[in-house]
Amino acid sequence: MTEVRRPTLRDIASALGLSVNTVSRALGDKDSVSARTRAAVQAEAARIGYVPNTLARSLVLGSAMTLGLVITNPSNPFYAQLISSIELRVRAQGYSLLLLVTDESAENEQRATEALLRSAVDGAVVVPVQAEWDHWRRVRDSGIPLVFVNRDVPELDCDMVGVDYERGSYEATSHLIAGGARKLLLLEEDLPITTTADRITGFRRAMSDAGLTVSDDQVRAVPTKRYDSLALPWQPEEAYRFAQSLDLPDGIVTGNDYFALGLLRVLAERGLAVPDDVAITGYGDHPYAAYLQPPLTTVRLPAAEVGTTAVDLLLQRLKSATERPRKTLIRPELVVRASTLSPARL
Amino acid sequence: MTEVRRPTLRDIASALGLSVNTVSRALGDKDSVSARTRAAVQAEAARIGYVPNTLARSLVLGSAMTLGLVITNPSNPFYAQLISSIELRVRAQGYSLLLLVTDESAENEQRATEALLRSAVDGAVVVPVQAEWDHWRRVRDSGIPLVFVNRDVPELDCDMVGVDYERGSYEATSHLIAGGARKLLLLEEDLPITTTADRITGFRRAMSDAGLTVSDDQVRAVPTKRYDSLALPWQPEEAYRFAQSLDLPDGIVTGNDYFALGLLRVLAERGLAVPDDVAITGYGDHPYAAYLQPPLTTVRLPAAEVGTTAVDLLLQRLKSATERPRKTLIRPELVVRASTLSPARL
């Protein structure tokens, strides 16, 4: 492999006996360059394979045309879809995307903010760890707009796009109650994040609206291994172990599909029928949910819509920093399948 | 939000009555600056919240300390893990990561190479679409080292890290044969990529080694929707539909876990027992595989190892461009579960 010096504007200029400036305009501006010159420049550029140096361009323009994406865990299917939709939109708008993975670690997040500052991104889409936020204030204060996604940092008053987790949970719970369940259980993640808290709220509200009371042992957190995005932060395994020692009710709402998966095994082992003995709902509508035995009723998350909206908000914010921050919650959709469809109960 | 000018070396210099140069060295170099000056500079830098401008630095140094990752589909769990492991390693080495999603589209890939060239990345880890490769030659020839991952582009003679898909498929097939299956079927993706081809080879070889012949209708491609990374390129649904009209054998090897999922439903609907009537294997060991009914025998892919190795190869290549390209295949692991464990047959 030979060490190659990349062609610059100067190479084109000297080959054609023009000034660097003229070449620059010929390649960029609409007018202020004769058609002949422009054609000659473009021909020469193509011939030697000229590619503009974004670094130099960014330095003078003060913008790198780069956005940051700070995300906790790509192995979570919801976030994977988010990455795809965000990358798609960002690229369509002519920006590049810098990816930073935090693994639910505040320390990693802190380092990520430093990287964002150094790289001088024009803005960032952030799934915050929600443990600390002073470093985010620093980013915002240095003029880099942020859009929080999926979880908010209300202290900072930035744009935010999320999912109405409370509503999803409310609907799943109400659906179970409508199906005849009375003794309900909520199995949640033990992460200190608002998504989890919102689902708990939704569960409680649905119970309350149905005239049912909720005792403390009806809302349970499944112990979770953390800080390892090479695996998922939650596993069917953990829910399986946890549920083995559980006094099972007639309806279970879970905070994610993986929990439902572990649960299904426990129920099978105990010889309980789903949904006739116990009806269950998942959360996330992962690709396998429809193909479980029985197919899983679950809450479908609008990942692509969330991602796209986040990028659009960010780009708008880049144009006008003055508008007030907007908080958007996108409504998830309850997908009813056989794990809750118990004709016997209706 | 106030428009903020980021502090520069000059701000520190003028505040302290020093030259920009001295400040630069105080912040960087080991020596050649008095301890007093260095302390003063660092104090002032911290006070005003100085963050070096990577753009300017990169421009003069000729390296942006950025690597590219060009990947087809983050929603594929294998690639999601790859992204995590690569980002982790890249960041640990002080580099930033530019993410580009191609969605299995040659056109997107072409555009991705332009972005890589413009951004002047120091190198790139690439999961190639394998449809065209002239644009990759151009990237390599302009001095940007590439490491191909999971799929190779042999025409270009770059470093490559992959998975020994043939071996995984060989082992899965041999395992089914050892379990008593004689009439076997391979259900594969219909993507024109080497991973699929390699699995087919492994299947054929295992059959041949067992003295079994393979007719053309024993290797089938499941029709696949493509070009939409917001969803997966393959779905249980597709395999389900396809398998409905299939003459079922006593053992089925699938090219990914999603196919196995669709298959399980078909078998259940036909009243066939797994593994007693039909034994099946998946490919990928997705998080749900162990929790299916029955738990799925499948081939676990060493995603993290592949990702880490790829980054290490790339960084080595950045140091010495002269060594010969290395091709590494990492061995996957057959994970045996109940979908193939049929005591009755042994």
Added chain:
DNA sequence: ATGAAAGCGCTAACAC
């Protein structure tokens, strides 16, 4: 140990 000067590749003023 510190400063002055040059330049990375590009674009934006301003002349002509």
Added chain:
DNA sequence: GTGTTAGCGCTTTCAT
């Protein structure tokens, strides 16, 4: 239309 000049923020000679 095109060229000249200046400068983005930083690092690297080379003086002092």
